[in-house]
Amino acid sequence: MNEIADNFTRVDWVVVFGYMLLTTWIGHMMRGQQATIKDFFLGGKSLPWMAxxxxxxxxxxxxxxxxxxPGMVYALQGDWTYLQWGIGSxxxxxxxxxxxxxxxxxREIFSPYDFMGHRLGEGVKKLVTVLFSLGSILGQSVRVLVTAIILKTVTGLDMTTCILIIGAFAVGWTLMGGMRTVIWTDVMQFGVFIxxxxxxxxxxxxxxxxxxxxDINRSVFVEGVAIDKMRVLDFATDPAVSFTFWVAIIAMPFQNVAAFGTDxxxxxRIFCCxxxxxxxxxxxxxxxxQLITLLMLAVGSGLFAWYTVNEPTAAESALFLEDASNVFPVWIVSELPTGLKGLIVAGAFAAAVSSLDSILAALSQTSLSAFYGQKYMEDHGHDRRMVTKSRGIVFVWAILLSxxxxxxxxNYYSDEGDRSLIGLAFRMVSYxxxxxxAILLLALFSKKVPWSFQGILLGTILSVALSAYMQDDIYNLFGALGFDExxxxxxxxxxxxxxxxxxITTILTFGTACLVGWILPREDAYDMRNE
Incomplete structure (x- = not known):
């Protein structure tokens, strides 16, 4: 570990800290006024669409x-089939x-959950806020883990310390400037990544x-079987395989409509326009x-070829064996020129902090809206005390997320199966x-289908329970805690x-809500179309 970290020189650290200071300064300059909740959470709804x-x-x-x-491609069974998911995206x-x-x-709303609340009632809004918070904590913790892996590679620090450092930076950026700062710093990180x-x-x-x-990537043999590591299409019908054409066109549209339409x-960001x-x-x-995904798949193939031609050191091999996701950070630190490696590591670190401050801002906004209600938020949007409260909630969520x-x-390092950070991230939000x-669909068709809050709640519980039962995470977590039963x-x-x-869980929740709604009478939910 120290052998790898020693390749990251003082000059690289100067570049890292210089870049972080520059990004912080630019974020501060671009923050604009934050006199209202709308300024803090939506950037005043005045940001250019390209940004x-x-x-x-x-x-x-x-x-x-x-x-x-790149780590996913470098892994022995890895290939380019992940690119298929771009179709659904x-x-x-x-x-x-x-x-x-x-x-x-x-109308003036701050989140999709405000829309669902208008159509289905405040109880449903509170439920989806809880689901969003749970999903965000699970999903974004993977992003923190990724950056902690990078930080661990270049510093030799333990994982917990790296995670706490990232959380501290994210709180500072979020409190500094709200969504306007978040978006402009995102644009900077996007440029560095490219x-x-x-x-x-x-x-x-x-x-x-x-x-x-x-040639190297298309002539790989595993246990006597030839593997094309640059294969894109996979028409396998095995439901246990994730990166297939059928998953791409059937399952991933559900995932991405949820990601871009409800998360x-x-x-x-959409509301900032x-x-x-x-x-x-x-x-x-x-x-x-999707072009960037293609680029990083090509980087993964390049890394596989590089370490086929250039045998890794014992320290590097140990890290690759522990987790294939280590391969790109190790290559950056070990092979790129001084200064350039510092810039790329700084960009990766800043991007993770930027993603984390984004979710902290989103969690703060939805928490306030769920607690106070949309009308109170609209009536007291100019109250500086609301902005102060939002900052306090940011700090609380940062502790929970860290x-x-x-x-x-x-959980991740206790899993004896394939360690894929991409798979882990998508798995976390699948709960x-x-x-x-499903709740968004009920809100859109609230006057055309029967539904009830009890049915929505029951369907949600069944869906989360089914996901927990069928996936490995809860078993890995309890195994790490010593419960092997x-x-x-x-x-x-x-x-x-x-x-x-x-x-599956979309259909299960929607169907349960409609079935219970058909059996049990309910009061009509408030429908914003009546305004």
Whole structure:
């Protein structure tokens, strides 16, 4: 570990701290006024759509794609089939941009949960806020873990210390400037990631030889079976396989409509635009993020070829064996010139902090809205005390998120199966995305289908329980805590990919809400179309 960290020189550290200071200064200069809740959470609804689109891409890509995708390809069974998921992602952005955005912009709201509350009642709004908070804590803790891996590689510090450092930086950035600062710093990180990815790609492929990289990746044998590590399409029908064409066109549209249409982390950016037209352009044009995914897949193939030609040291091999996600940070620190490695590490670190401060701002906003109600937020939006309260809530959520990240690190390193950061991130949000998407559909069709709050609540509980039962996370966590009795249950379950739980839990929650609503009478929910 120290052998790797020693490659990160004082000059690199100067670059890291210089970049962080520059980003902080620019964020401070771009923050604008924060006299109202609207200024703090939505940037005054005056941000250009191109900046918002860049911020959406930066949040989506972040250090998770930058580190996780190359590691996923480098792993022995890794390939490019992850790219198929881009089909569902692009389809979902078009749906959100052309259908949901105009509906959201019909009135002054701060989040999709305000919309659901208007259609289905405050009880439902509080429920989806809880689901969003749970999903955010689970999903964003993976992003913190990714950056902690980078920080651990260059410093040699333990994982817990790295996580706490990241959390401290995120609180400072969030309190400094609200969403305006978040979006403009996201744009900076997006630029650094593009530069770092392109340089790494050209460096790897040129050094090994373009033809050699392709040949090496397409002639891999595992236990006598040939594997094409640059394969894109997979038409397998095994429900346990995640990266297939069928998952891409059936399951991933559900995941991405939930991600861009109901997750406040992304939706909050959409609400920062001045008009529905600008918001639509921001979300649809963010589809170019798939090109960055393609770039990082190519980096992964380059890394596999590099370490096939250049045998890793004993220290490097130990880190790669521990976790394939270590491969890109180790290569950056060990092979790139002094200064450049500092810039790329600084960009990865700053991007993670930027993603984290985004979710802290979103959690603070939804917490206030759920507690005080949308009308109170609108009536007291100019009250400085509300801004002060929002800052306090940011601090509370930062503590909870850092704690969950530490627990997730126990879970992650206790998993004896394939350690994929990308899979882990998508798996974390699969617990809540289906129920929240189902509630959004109920809100959209609230006058056309029967529903009840009791049915929504029951469907949500069944969905979360089903996901927990079918996936490994709860078993890994209890195993890390010394409760090995659950191992039998884990081994005897049917094997289904987490990806299928996006549509399954959406249908389960929606169907249960309608069934119970048909059986039990309810009071009509408030419908914003009656205004």
């Amino acid at each position: 918002v689109s860049g911020s959406i891409i930066a949040t989506e890509i972040s250090a998770l794609t930058f580190i996780g995708v 692009i389809v979902a952005r078009i749906i959100v941009g052309y259908y949901l955005v105009p509906i959201y912009y019909e 530069i770092g990815g392109v340089i790494s790609f050209l460096w790897l492929w040129s050094a090994v030889g373009w033809g050699n990289v392709i 406040q982390l992304n939706a909050q 001045g008009s529905a037209g600008d918001a639509k352009k921001a979300i649809v044009w963010s589809s170019v993020s 704690g969950m990240s530490i627990m997730l690190s126990w 809540t995305y289906g129920p929240v998407l 659950l191992a039998t249950i884990k081994e005897n379950r049917p094997k289904w990919s987490f990806a299928w739980f996006y549509p």
